Amino acid sequence: xxxxxxxxxxxxxxxxxxxxxxxxxxxxxxxxxxxxxxxxxxxxxxxxxxxxxxxxxxxxxxxxxxxxxxxxxxxxxxxxxxxxxxxxxxxxxxxxxxxxxxxxxxxxxxxxxxxxxxxxxxxxxxxxxxxxxxxxxxxxxxxxxxxxxxxxxxx
Amino acid sequence: xxxxxxxxxxxxxxxxxxxxxxxxxxxxxxxxxxxxxxxxxxxxxxxxxxxxxxxxxxxxxxxxxxxxxxxxxxxxxxxxxxxxxxxxxxxxxxxxxxxxxxxxxxxxxxxxxxxxxxxxxxxxxxxxxxxxxxxxxxxxxxxxxxxxxxxxxxx
DNA sequence: TTGACAATGAGAACGACTCTTATTACGATT
DNA sequence: AATCGTAATAAGAGTCGTTCTCATTGTCAA
Numbered sequence: 001x002x003x004x005x006x007x008x009x010x011x012x013x014x015x016x017x018x019x020x021x022x023x024x025x026x027x028x029x030x031x032x033x034x035x036x037x038x039x040x041x042x043x044x045x046x047x048x049x050x051x052x053x054x055x056x057x058x059x060x061x062x063x064x065x066x067x068x069x070x071x072x073x074x075x076x077x078x079x080x081x082x083x084x085x086x087x088x089x090x091x092x093x094x095x096x097x098x099x100x101x102x103x104x105x106x107x108x109x110x111x112x113x114x115x116x117x118x119x120x121x122x123x124x125x126x127x128x129x130x131x132x133x134x135x136x137x138x139x140x141x142x143x144x145x146x147x148x149x150x151x152x153x154x155x
Numbered sequence: 156x157x158x159x160x161x162x163x164x165x166x167x168x169x170x171x172x173x174x175x176x177x178x179x180x181x182x183x184x185x186x187x188x189x190x191x192x193x194x195x196x197x198x199x200x201x202x203x204x205x206x207x208x209x210x211x212x213x214x215x216x217x218x219x220x221x222x223x224x225x226x227x228x229x230x231x232x233x234x235x236x237x238x239x240x241x242x243x244x245x246x247x248x249x250x251x252x253x254x255x256x257x258x259x260x261x262x263x264x265x266x267x268x269x270x271x272x273x274x275x276x277x278x279x280x281x282x283x284x285x286x287x288x289x290x291x292x293x294x295x296x297x298x299x300x301x302x303x304x305x306x307x308x309x310x
Numbered sequence: 311t312t313g314a315c316a317a318t319g320a321g322a323a324c325g326a327c328t329c330t331t332a333t334t335a336c337g338a339t340t
Numbered sequence: 341a342a343t344c345g346t347a348a349t350a351a352g353a354g355t356c357g358t359t360c361t362c363a364t365t366g367t368c369a370a
Contacts, residue, residue, distance in 0.1 A: 018336080020348065039326080050350045055327065057348090071226050075358075076326055092280045101280070108267045116261050117289060125247045125256070127291040134272060136282040173367080175317065194357080205319045210358065212317090230327080231357055 004085065011064040022049065023057050027066065027081065036070040036078035036091075036100050072133075074098045090132040096141030103134060159240065166219040166239075177204065178212050182221065182236065191225040191233035191246075191255050227288075229253045245287040251296030258289060 008027065009019045029045045030037060037045075042054055058079055061067035066085060070078040072093055078100060083089070088110070092101045109132065117127035137145070163182065164174045184200045185192060192200075197209055213234055216222035221240060225233040227248055233255060238244070243265070247256045264287065272282035292300070 016347080018347070020335090022349075052328085052351070053349055056350095059328095069228070071228060073224070073226060092282075094280075095283065106267075106271050109271060112261075112263045112267050113287075116264060117291075120289075122297075123294055125249075125289070125291055125293060126297050127247075127289045128250065129290045131288045131290065132268075133286045134275075134280070134282045135284045135286065136272075136280055138280060139278055142277075142281050171316080173316070175366090177318080207320070207359085208318055211319095214359090 007085070008064075008066060011066055012060075015060070015064055017060055017064065020057075022053055023061060025049070026054065026057055026061065027085075030067065030079060030081045031085070033080070035102065036080040038074075038076055038078050042079070070100065072098060072100055090134070092138075093133050093135050094138040094141055095135050096137050096144065099138050101138070103132075162240070163219075163221055166221055167215075170215070170219055172215055172219065175212075177208055178216060180204070181209065181212055181216065182240075185222065185234060185236045186240070188235070190257065191235040193231055193233050197234070225255065227253060227255055245289070247289050247291065247293075249293040249296055250290050251292050251299070254293050256293070258287075 004027075005019065005024075008023075012019055012023075025046050026042070026049075029042055033041075033045075039051065039054060039058075043049055043051060046054075058067055058069070062069055062079075062082075066082050068080050068082045070080055070091070072078060073095075080086075087105065089105055090103045090109075092103045093099070094101075113130050113132075117130065120127055159182075160174065160179075163178075167174055167178075180201050181197070181204075184197055188196075188200075194206065194209060198204055198206060201209075213222055213224070217224055217234075217237075221237050223235050223237045225235055225246070227233060228250075235241075242260065244260055245258045245264075247258045248254070249256075268285050268287075272285065275282055
């Protein structure tokens with residue numbers, strides 16, 4: 001995808017950074033993932049990457065606005081492509097297993113959030129962006145819980 | 156506030172936990188704070204608390220649904236009273252200094268979030284709650300940045 | 311008072327992440 | 341193509357928030 005390379009290199013250059021093979025493969029790994037990845041998942045998918053390089057390069061790519069560090073209740077971070085390279089979206093977070101899935105954008109939500117942010121007085125806060133997480137259970141964890149309840153109730 | 160004590164004890168009992176002096180003072184510290192507190196802020200305010208006890212008791216209180224662990228981009232957690240003891244609310248997070256402030260509930264936002272969550276198919280996700288953070292700049296950081304820009308442009 | 315068990319606190323252990331440093335790769339200049 | 345300056349890399353040590361361990365203390369019930 002040479003077009004993406006253009007965007008990426010253009011974002012890196014002002015920071016005095018290059019688009020190196022490591023960084024290219026990090027971006028490719030994140031692009032091919034269906035959900036935000038942990039460092040360990042990234043290491044699995046990119047054989048031969050040094051952990052310190054992965055951390056360093058993800059930091060660089062984040063500063064360039066190309067990668068977004070996703071914060072969850074897990075005690076480690078996850079990474080995904082920034083919205084400039086994908087689409088604005090939010091997250092579904094399973095409180096059972098910690099799974100993070102992308103949630104499709106909802107026009108009504110975005111409209112009302114835009115309105116709320118625009119209506120905020122500058123002497124209170126100057127909004128730039130927003131993040132929405134819906135917490136709940138993924139289908140697997142719902143099933144797991146149902147089975148556990150049945151086992152208890154039935155025995 | 157003996158009424159709160161009732162609620163608190165009732166939430167703790169099913170877990171086989173008591174409302175101890177430590178836990179009472181933790182709740183009081185959180186209640187008297189205007190924003191979610193870090194462990195260190197809690198230790199400052201509650202002289203004589205052991206750090207390990209603070210961590211342990213906050214975990215217990217969180218399991219009892221009385222305290223909420225707030226996740227930010229800072230690399231440490233913050234704690235606040237759970238919504239059962241306060242009000243449903245969201246957060247303004249300053250990307251300059253990390254300050255977290257409560258954002259008053261907006262009826263339109265809640266309505267549309269409720270609708271989105273209710274409309275989610277069960278084979279995709281079973282929503283339980285949501286979290287919204289508005290990222291941006293607090294007035295102090297806006298000023299700081301303006302001064303910095305002026306100094307550069309004017310000098 | 312005594313027994314059972316929860317609560318406490320000091321510090322060790324854990325793990326995610328960052329920093330240090332020596333080495334290697336790249337781009338521009340001759 | 342050789343050289344030089346700088347960015348990039350990787351291994352491992354270091355940092356620090358958080359959790360675990362365990363010996364001791366507090367609390368409730370009989």
